[in-house]
Amino acid sequence: MAAPLNQVFFPSTFQELFSAWGRFPGAVPYAGGTGIIRGQGRQTLELPPVILSLDKLEDLQRISRSERYLEIGAMVKLSQIIRLGKIVPEALSRCLENIAGAQLRNIATIGGNICYPAERLDASAAFTALDAQYELRSAQSSRWISASRFSSLPGPTALNPQELLTRVRVPLDQWNYSVYKKFSGSPPGSGCGVVVFLVKNQKNALTDIRVVYKTAAILRDKNSEAILAGKQLPLSRRVAAEFVENWEIFLSGIQNLDELSQKELLNFIELNVYNLTE
Ligand SMILES: Cc1cc2nc3c(=O)[nH]c(=O)nc-3n(C[C@H](O)[C@H](O)[C@H](O)COP(=O)(O)OP(=O)(O)OC[C@H]3O[C@@H](n4cnc5c(N)ncnc54)[C@H](O)[C@@H]3O)c2cc1C
Numbered sequence: 001m002a003a004p005l006n007q008v009f010f011p012s013t014f015q016e017l018f019s020a021w022g023r024f025p026g027a028v029p030y031a032g033g034t035g036i037i038r039g040q041g042r043q044t045l046e047l048p049p050v051i052l053s054l055d056k057l058e059d060l061q062r063i064s065r066s067e068r069y070l071e072i073g074a075m076v077k078l079s080q081i082i083r084l085g086k087i088v089p090e091a092l093s094r095c096l097e098n099i100a101g102a103q104l105r106n107i108a109t110i111g112g113n114i115c116y117p118a119e120r121l122d123a124s125a126a127f128t129a130l131d132a133q134y135e136l137r138s139a140q141s142s143r144w145i146s147a148s149r150f151s152s153l154p155g156p157t158a159l160n161p162q163e164l165l166t167r168v169r170v171p172l173d174q175w176n177y178s179v180y181k182k183f184s185g186s187p188p189g190s191g192c193g194v195v196v197f198l199v200k201n202q203k204n205a206l207t208d209i210r211v212v213y214k215t216a217a218i219l220r221d222k223n224s225e226a227i228l229a230g231k232q233l234p235l236s237r238r239v240a241a242e243f244v245e246n247w248e249i250f251l252s253g254i255q256n257l258d259e260l261s262q263k264e265l266l267n268f269i270e271l272n273v274y275n276l277t278e
Contacts, residue, residue: 006049012056014164018139021162024050029164031075031112034104060111060166070170074111078123081110089170091196094180095126098194111165114150117157122194124151125214126180129196133169138162144169151218173208176201179272183264193261197272204233206276211247213265215257221250234278244270 007024011017021027027050030036037045054060060075065087072081078096081088082105099105099113099122113123114134127134127147134145138160147168150158159165177199182192193215200208209228213219224246231239247269251262
């Protein structure tokens with residue numbers, strides 16, 4: 001059906017949403033709108049001709065918690081998540097606190113940050129490191145996909161046509177060492193470099209380590225992580241050096257990663273892994 005200009009739908013059920021989307025396949029979901037109007041400095045904003053406002057879908061506003069998971073609806077604002085306080089894994093709250101200013105965080109939603117089609121945004125690094133899962137829903141079905149897979153699929157987004165992100169499930173693991181850093185020196189077009197460094201230990205043994213770096217893509221080197229898994233803490237300096245060397249080799253094989261980003265990341269990794277030595 002040809003769309004008359006500037007139609008806005010306000011569905012309050014998924015059935016209404018997918019029915020409108022079926023009639024106007026090019027319609028664009030509208031969450032906080034900060035991504036959709038990003039970079040428009042003009043007086044008159046340009047909006048997609050057909051908009052599906054997600055405002056009235058109550059399911060997307062829900063936050064729930066079980067012993068093992070925190071579940072966050074796609075329409076929950078970044079600032080609402082931060083305000084949940086201690087229950088939010090530190091890597092995630094630090095990541096969200098570092099996104100733009102407070103006013104933007106009061107409008108921007110977690111779903112919009114994940115689904116922004118032009119580039120990978122910051123939350124994808126924290127969700128990948130924390131092993132989060134995304135629930136995606138279409139007219140006929142729903143499916144779960146890991147944050148890691150969602151962010152690594154080629155193309156502007158891993159969403160199928162007329163598919164909606166409905167919620168994020170974040171495991172509530174206890175991380176003994178959790179560091180988040182945002183670099184400022186990334187070249188234009190590659191997105192800001194952000195990195196998450198997580199370590200879990202049981203008594204004196206390191207049981208899990210994850211280092212996830214995001215620029216234009218998400219980088220994680222499981223071979224390097226395997227060097228440390230199971231090692232006694234504090235780590236020996238030899239093992240720490242091996243970890244850094246492995247990352248260096250891994251990064252040298254990554255195309256389009258500029259020298260400055262590479263250096264900043266290696267310095268960060270070195271500093272943090274040596275924090276785990278005697
Ligand atoms: C000044 C400024 C500074 C910023 N700085 C940062 C920063 O430092 N770090 C960072 O990570 N980001 C940054 N951003 C980007 C910002 O985080 C995103 O614009 C925001 O998270 C998008 O959320 P939204 O709710 O406004 O999404 P919208 O603008 O409404 O949507 C963004 C895209 O996602 C799609 N979408 C939204 N929700 C869903 C859903 N549930 N299912 C399927 N598709 C959906 C929309 O169709 C659209 O294509 C900045 C933006 C601005 C304007």
